[in-house]
Amino acid sequence: MSGRNDEEREFDLKWADGAEHKEPSARARMLAARWKDNPPGPVPFRGEPEYRGPSGRSSWVSTAVVLGCVVAVIVLLGYADFRPY
Structure with missing residues (x-):
């Protein structure tokens, strides 16, 4: 019985795609x-991001x-490696 449903479903997909x-x-x-x-x-393809983070710091500060x-x-x-035991 499931084979018949698969065939009907495939027919419906072909009909819908066409x-x-x-x-x-x-x-x-x-x-x-x-x-x-x-x-x-108009919107540029890669516009300048307006969001600068929660504190407004630039990216170099975060990197540092x-x-x-x-x-x-x-x-x-x-x-810890050079400390005597």
Whole structure:
């Protein structure tokens, strides 16, 4: 019985894929309705990011903090290795 359902399902998929007109998704219809009266402005392909993080620090400060932590861990591990038992 499942073989018959598989054949019917395959027929339905072929029939649906062969349709001349395909209905747009709900999101496409929503955006089309919204943009009909108020079209969006041009957007660059890779625009400058506006979000700079919770504190507004630049990326080099974050990089320095990470590298400082790595150096501190290396120093602590080196100190633990040279400490007499």
